[in-house]
Each structure stands twice: as C-alpha cells, then as structure tokens.
Amino acid sequence: MQAKNYVYKIDARDRIISISPEWVTFAEANQAADLPRAVLGSSLWSHLYGAEAVHVYQALLRRLRQEECLLTVPFRCDSPGIRRYLQMVMQPFPDHAVEFVCTILREEPRDEVALLNPATQRDDRFIVMCGWCKKVQTSEWVEVEEAIIRLHLFDQPRLPHITHGVCPRCKHTLLSQYY
Numbered sequence: 001m002q003a004k005n006y007v008y009k010i011d012a013r014d015r016i017i018s019i020s021p022e023w024v025t026f027a028e029a030n031q032a033a034d035l036p037r038a039v040l041g042s043s044l045w046s047h048l049y050g051a052e053a054v055h056v057y058q059a060l061l062r063r064l065r066q067e068e069c070l071l072t073v074p075f076r077c078d079s080p081g082i083r084r085y086l087q088m089v090m091q092p093f094p095d096h097a098v099e100f101v102c103t104i105l106r107e108e109p110r111d112e113v114a115l116l117n118p119a120t121q122r123d124d125r126f127i128v129m130c131g132w133c134k135k136v137q138t139s140e141w142v143e144v145e146e147a148i149i150r151l152h153l154f155d156q157p158r159l160p161h162i163t164h165g166v167c168p169r170c171k172h173t174l175l176s177q178y179y
C-alpha cells in the first residue's frame with residue numbers, strides 16, 4: 001500500500017485553514033460525522049470530544065508553538081471493519097499556524113464491530129474509549145473486541161454510547177513529549 005499523507009493546517013486561533021484532498025476523500029469514505037467541506041474555517045476544538053483529550057491536545061499545541069519543535073504522535077483511526085494505525089506529525093509554521101500530517105502506517109481488516117458503527121441503536125449507557133489508541137475502559141483499558149466480551153455487550157439489541165477520554169498510557173506518552 002502506498003503511504004498517503006493526510007494534511008490539515010490551523011491558524012493562530014486554531015481554525016482549520018486547509019485540508020488536503022486525500023483527507024477529504026478519506027473522511028468521505030469513512031462516513032465522517034463532520035462533512036469535510038464544512039470543516040474549513042471551523043475551530044479545531046469543535047471536532048474533538050472529551051475534556052481530557054482537549055486538554056492534552058492544548059498542551060501539545062502550546063509546547064509546539066513555544067518551542068517551535070516537531071511532535072510525532074501515534075494514534076488509531078479505526079472503522080468498524082478495519083484497525084488503522086497512524087502517526088501524526090505536528091509542525092509549527094510562521095504566525096503560530098500548525099500543520100498536522102497524518103500517515104497510515106498499517107491497516108488490519110477485522111470482523112465488523114457493531115459497537116463502532118454509528119448506525120447501531122444505543123441505550124442510555126456510556127463507555128469510555130481512548131481518543132488515541134481506541135482502547136475501551138473496563139477494569140483496565142483493552143481493545144474494543146476484548147471490552148465487548150468483558151462488558152457482556154454481544155447479542156444485545158442496543159449498545160452503549162461511546163464517549164472519548166484518554167487512557168493513562170496514552171496520556172503518559174503524549175505528555176512525556178510535553179514535559
């Protein structure tokens with residue numbers, strides 16, 4: 001598979017000012033909730049979920065802009081049928097703009113995970129997923145397939161909603177770049 005870069009850029013006020021065509025195609029193919037064409041000019045923060053994830057992102061951006069360094073962050077961007085391992089390089093530009101270059105490192109097909117399908121019917125329960133590694137919080141943080149077993153979520157007519165947080169391991173990885 002040829003490695004493609006998915007690039008977007010924000011200005012000093014964290015507004016998205018450019019998106020590469022590959023990113024638009026990728027988002028459309030993965031039925032992104034935010035239609036990419038509506039993304040231009042919007043705030044980066046309107047696309048991120050979970051106070052803790054926002055806090056970590058803000059810390060990274062602050063350091064990047066202060067020190068004008070390059071930050072490389074691993075993350076997952078799964079769809080119901082594919083595990084997708086990516087890397088994001090954050091690079092400072094003049095006037096406090098920041099460019100994000102995301103590259104898919106590898107993809108693993110898997111059986112469709114209904115819990116990850118936006119069309120799945122939900123009840124009033126919530127589970128927490130790490131915004132970076134996509135692990136799910138049970139008594140410990142585990143892959144979504146393992147969480148479904150541990151939380152007895154298979155064969156249920158309705159599944160919990162997913163909210164986003166940051167697992168301790170990712171928090172450590174991300175903030176160790178910060179300190």
Ligand SMILES: [Zn+2]
Nearest residue numbers: 130133167170
């Ligand atoms: Zn994580």
